[in-house]
Amino acid sequence: MKAAFFTGAKQPFTFQDVAVPEPGPGEVRIRCHASGICGTDAHYWDGTLPLQSPWVLGHEPVGTIDALGDGVTHLREGDRVGVSWVQEGCGRCGFCQRRKPDYCDDQYSWMNLGGGHAEYMIARAAGCTLLPDGLDWAVAAPLFCAGYTVMSGYRNAQAKPGDRVGVIGIGGLGHLLVQVAKAYGHEVVAITSSENKREEARQLGADEVLVVKEHAGKALADMGGVDVAISTSNDMKHNSQVIEGIRHEGKLVSMAISKEKMEIDPLFLLDHQIRIIGSQQCGREDLVEILGLAASGKVKPMLECYPLEAVNEVMQRLAEGKVRYRAVLTHECG
Ligand SMILES: [Zn+2]
Ligand SMILES: [Zn+2]
Missing domain, CATH: 3.40.50.720 (NAD(P)-binding Rossmann-like Domain)
Structure with missing residues (x-):
């Protein structure tokens, strides 16, 4: 599969062909259809925030589940989902015990599982939120960070x-x-x-x-x-x-x-x-609510859409403050 790799601060993303990943227990594999680009990505790209490399960014991904790991029961192949930044907590700390994984120090996110600027990605099943029927991929993507926030x-x-x-x-x-x-x-x-x-x-x-x-x-x-x-x-x-x-x-x-x-x-x-x-993203009910508002047409993100291959051009536009509202990478899906 094709994936856009971050290779270091201020370095261009490089495209590599890597093996399609397999989901582990509690995980799903998602065929990505769109992946939003957030202002935070610019902070990683310019080195303001540290990030390991090479790594796949993209914390506003949406797509179709195409493989289930062991023990995943509430999701099905073919489900349309998006993945939020915080996917799941450690399950054991005081915050997780109170069902507040957003505060957990040992949480699963795109930073240890990889993001959506790729044809496929792996996510925790607990990190997936179903998309309302009919909600366009590109419209849904930015709701998973910007909209949720x-x-x-x-x-x-x-x-x-x-x-x-x-x-x-x-x-x-x-x-x-x-x-x-x-x-x-x-x-x-x-x-x-x-x-x-x-x-x-x-x-x-x-x-x-x-x-x-x-x-x-x-x-x-x-x-x-x-x-x-x-x-x-x-x-x-x-x-x-x-x-x-x-x-x-x-x-x-x-x-x-x-x-x-x-x-x-x-x-x-x-x-x-x-x-x-x-205030920051805190409580999955907020994400579900904005997805509903978008599905009913009450909230319409203003988008610039680009193919995945244009990731370098889009990061440049973002760094120069030229993205007026929200940029989304759309992936060709067979
Ligand atoms: Zn973001
Ligand atoms: Zn925890």
């Missing part, structure tokens, strides 16, 4: 009916989050630093768009503020400023990955009784 962010925000929701950053994650918040009936303010995203944010469903020119929080307060601000942006200056645009007893949910710090005025937090919440 924003759904957990929305859940952690615990926005109440009638709450006005601010979405900070209108990119791969934010463009999905605007649609999720609209699907649940909120008035949505899209907060971006890109003037050229104003119109698209409206088309995604945002009721108002704040293009940040100076102080994000003061401008947001001038627009009436929000009850909940959910950040998908790594711009820590904007994330810090936005707090001043959050209403009393409101919340900021942060999904940023940055080495910079947030700057917070403790008196403002106290006066307004604002809560700051960190």
Whole structure:
């Protein structure tokens, strides 16, 4: 089978023909149909995050199960599935005992089983989630990281009916989050630093768009503020400023990955009784929920699709910030 191998930081991926892998006990083999490319992949590719090499990336894979390992009973050959980053925990630690494998230190993921930038991959059966009927492969792929992440962010925000929701950053994650918040009936303010995203944010469903020119929080307060601000942006200056645009007893949910710090005025937090919440993928029910929203047409990822062979070109586009929302590799399947 053909697989795209990461061979080291800033090195081009190389294509190699390797044996089709066999699933071990508790595992399945998946014929990959599509594999999303995430911002995190760029961090591995440029060496910001360490990764062994050679290795196959791809933590947003979807495909058809074509072989079952021993002991797999709940999945069948031919099932359409996707695989999330955390597939299964060790089963024995305190977190696993509480059915919280996302916190386990010894979990199965693409980093020890290999990812979806290949014709076939191996996954833990416990890491597979069935796709709703009719959901397109390329549409489903980015939901396994980007979609799952924003759904957990929305859940952690615990926005109440009638709450006005601010979405900070209108990119791969934010463009999905605007649609999720609209699907649940909120008035949505899209907060971006890109003037050229104003119109698209409206088309995604945002009721108002704040293009940040100076102080994000003061401008947001001038627009009436929000009850909940959910950040998908790594711009820590904007994330810090936005707090001043959050209403009393409101919340900021942060999904940023940055080495910079947030700057917070403790008196403002106290006066307004604002809560700051960190959020990542946590709870498979969030993944199932966003798959359902996509299957019903309420959430539509905006995609750039490429053949698997174009992985180097796509990583280059991602590194240069040219991928506008989400890139997906689609695999030719016989
Ligand atoms: Zn990801
Ligand atoms: Zn564990």
